Every structure is written in C-alpha cells, then in structure tokens.
Amino acid sequence: MTEFLDACYAAIRKQETSIEKTIIAADDRAVDIFNDKRLIVLTGCGDSYAVAEYGRWAFLRVGLNAIAVSPTEIPQIQLDDRCAVIGISASGRSLATIDALKNVKSTEATTIVLTDNEEGNASEFADFVWTTRADVDSYNISPSSITTTAMAYLLKLAVGHQAIPHSGIHNDLNQLKQIGKKLVSWAEDTGKRIAEVPKVGKPLFMISEGANYAAAQVGMMKFNEYGVFQSAAALTEDFQHHNVLTANEGDGAVLITQSPTGERDKRYMRALIDTLRMRAFHLYTPNDLQLESPLGQAIANSIALQMAAYYNILKYDSGKEHWREPNVDAFKIY
Numbered sequence: 001m002t003e004f005l006d007a008c009y010a011a012i013r014k015q016e017t018s019i020e021k022t023i024i025a026a027d028d029r030a031v032d033i034f035n036d037k038r039l040i041v042l043t044g045c046g047d048s049y050a051v052a053e054y055g056r057w058a059f060l061r062v063g064l065n066a067i068a069v070s071p072t073e074i075p076q077i078q079l080d081d082r083c084a085v086i087g088i089s090a091s092g093r094s095l096a097t098i099d100a101l102k103n104v105k106s107t108e109a110t111t112i113v114l115t116d117n118e119e120g121n122a123s124e125f126a127d128f129v130w131t132t133r134a135d136v137d138s139y140n141i142s143p144s145s146i147t148t149t150a151m152a153y154l155l156k157l158a159v160g161h162q163a164i165p166h167s168g169i170h171n172d173l174n175q176l177k178q179i180g181k182k183l184v185s186w187a188e189d190t191g192k193r194i195a196e197v198p199k200v201g202k203p204l205f206m207i208s209e210g211a212n213y214a215a216a217q218v219g220m221m222k223f224n225e226y227g228v229f230q231s232a233a234a235l236t237e238d239f240q241h242h243n244v245l246t247a248n249e250g251d252g253a254v255l256i257t258q259s260p261t262g263e264r265d266k267r268y269m270r271a272l273i274d275t276l277r278m279r280a281f282h283l284y285t286p287n288d289l290q291l292e293s294p295l296g297q298a299i300a301n302s303i304a305l306q307m308a309a310y311y312n313i314l315k316y317d318s319g320k321e322h323w324r325e326p327n328v329d330a331f332k333i334y
Helices: 003-013 015-025 028-034 047-061 071-076 095-104 121-125 145-161 168-178 180-194 212-226 236-241 263-275 294-316
Strands: 039-044 066-069 083-088 110-115 128-131 204-208 231-235 252-256 279-283
Touching (some): 003 145, 003 294, 015 145, 015 168, 015 180, 028 145, 039 047, 039 095, 047 066, 047 083, 047 145, 047 294, 066 071, 071 095, 083 095, 145 294, 168 180, 168 294, 180 279, 204 236, 212 231, 212 252, 212 294, 231 236, 252 263, 252 294, 279 294
Parallel strands (some): 039 066, 039 083, 083 110, 110 128, 204 231, 204 252, 252 279
C-alpha cells in the first residue's frame, strides 16, 4: 500500500460523516435564488459533471427547469437575468469551469459556485458560493467525498423547493444524515464484490439511467482514474441499441438500477450474462438502507463504485504512487 492509495481510501471513508455535515451546513435559503428563474444550468468537469447531471435530475424532480452541460458548451445557451448557472468545482480551480463563469458574467444570469474550497479561484466569478463539507486533506487524489457531498447539497436544495412533506426525497435526505457508517460499510462490502468483475484488457461498461446515471459516470471515472481498466458509462437503452454490438465475451458490466428492482432488471441481467457472456454485476441499494428514491440511491451507489475501483487497484497495482503523469499533463486543466 502507498501513501497515495491510503489517502484515496481515507477520502472514501470520510463519507461516513461528511454527507451529514454537508446537509446540516447547506444554506436552507439558497433555493430562493431559483424562485423567478426560467432555467437552471449546471456545469462542471469530470466528477463535477456527474454532479451536474445529478443536480439536473434533482431539480427536475421538484419541477425546476434544469439542464447539465459541459463548461465549453455554455456559450451555446441563450442566457438572461432569469437564468442561473451553477459551476461545480470541488477544488475551485477547474480552468474550464472558471472560463465558463467568466463568460456568464456578461449575460446578467445569476452565477453560483458549488465547491469544497471557497478560497478557490472559481469563487471570484460567482454571485453566490455554496460550500460542501467533504473534510478532505487534498484535491489531488481520486475524488470521492467531494463528489457525494456536492450531490447531497443539491438534494437538500431540491427538498427545500418541494413543499410536500414526507416524500421519498425528504425521507432520503433525513436517512443520509443518519446512516453514514452503515452506508459506507455496505458500500465497501459491495465494492469488493464489484471489484472482481473486470478483467485486464477487457472494457468495463457502467449501465444506468436517470439519477443513477450520475452514479454510472462516477464509477466510470473512478476506474479510469486508476489507469488499469477502460470504463465507459452507457444509458440503459443506448447499451441495448449500440454498445451491445461491440460487447464481447468476458467484457465487464455493472447494471445500476433503482430499488426495488423489477422483472425488467432481471431480464437485462440475463441478457448480459447468459446471452452476451459478460461478467456482470447488478448494483442497487438494499432495503435496509431505507433510501426510497433514485436520488438517494444514486449517492449510495456512487460510494459503492468508488470502493469497487479502489479495491480493484489494490488487486492489480497496490504500489501505485500517483496518476500516470504524462497523461495528467497532456492537457492543462488546473
């Protein structure tokens, strides 16, 4: 084991408490910004783009008009003072996200930064700064706590916008504040099992839809970051139409669905395992976590996939000390 991998694992374990801390600290009044907005645009890079996708589903769930785009796509959107742009950057240093916020400032749209580092450069270009409580010591490791705390922050805003008490998302927000240790323990046990799915030299597909597609994106990035496996996120329907044509025997797949599961999910798994001869795992949150909505379940599933990637790298490269430096430096992103 290396100092680098120890730090990656510690950042995953932080989610035992960091999600609760973020939910408690999140500004209840922040949602008022959206009261007169016709469009909410969420943007970010890497894991932060997965958070943007998650936020899109959280806001759509409560009747807010929201889209998620890459920072470089922002200029293609017609923005005005009835729009809000949320730039998501855990470290506050993503150059693409900062450039997008700079561009937005000339449109009269409201600019917001969701970050774990309020001292980061991105905050300079925001009308409002929302801060998570990831409790990490470094942003130069595989993102984990900073990803799910950002998701939790957006979930709290969605709950704040919805006046209906005792709904599934209200329940999930309360559960996430209470089940930290139980949730991470389940994620670790499940992640160890998922880690056995991929084989070296074979692609790994993360298949999902809706809010859980954000979890699929997180899983894709976690495996790709460690540099052993090539992983791709695929929408459930798109995999059936297109990705299936390139799938080969022994390729890996993780089907991520909401809970409770249904007959459609069982048929899908049979097709992956019996017909395509893939090494497949069905990921969904168990009933005892009492997370009722795909939004709550997506956070849990993201943690399981973070654990899966971590235990997989322990199996294949336990001496890893850093990212593949030439690849990291190929493009200046920070």
